[in-house]
Amino acid sequence: MRDYWTDHHGKRWVVPQILGRLKPGKCPGHAALREFVIHRDSGKCRDCGSTDVRRLVADHILSRRNGGSHHPDNLQCLCQSCNARKSVLVDRRAC
Template sequence: MTGRWEGSTRRDELPADWPAIRAAVLARDEHRCRQINEGKVCRRRANQVDHIRRGNDHRPENLQSLCAECHAIKSSREGNAAPRVRRWRQAERHPGLI
């Protein structure tokens, strides 16, 4: 995998019939973005399907069609709101200062 999916396990969490679910959601939403921005539905051409509520609930009622721009904004907001994980270990004290 390349890009943002590199190192991610999200694809592994999708059900085997994800392509069919994705196609059905896009068809249901008439390939139009369902993201609400400032009280209005975006309605641009959608080519992505995203979960409304986070987690692994892949039922159609928890999925929505989004355009690439709205999906990127939504994902960025969710990422910024997520608790931070410390990536580096805490610096060790110098042995002469112990």
């Protein structure tokens, strides 16, 4: 895996540089990071295996609310349906 990704302006970011520039709740180059995660995960939802790239998202394994980061190691490729189901399960556990 590469230790960099390119944002929507074409700027290449080394992962440690990305982490130093992030503000809580903000992710510069979200589209490029999403593309990086989808490519890394072979264009498949890690849960159900869906390959409909229009419905794939970069999901935080450990949510931002619970201290997770935008680092690629904390992101996984999920389809929108699996991401929504995961969010409901995580919210139920928090109650």
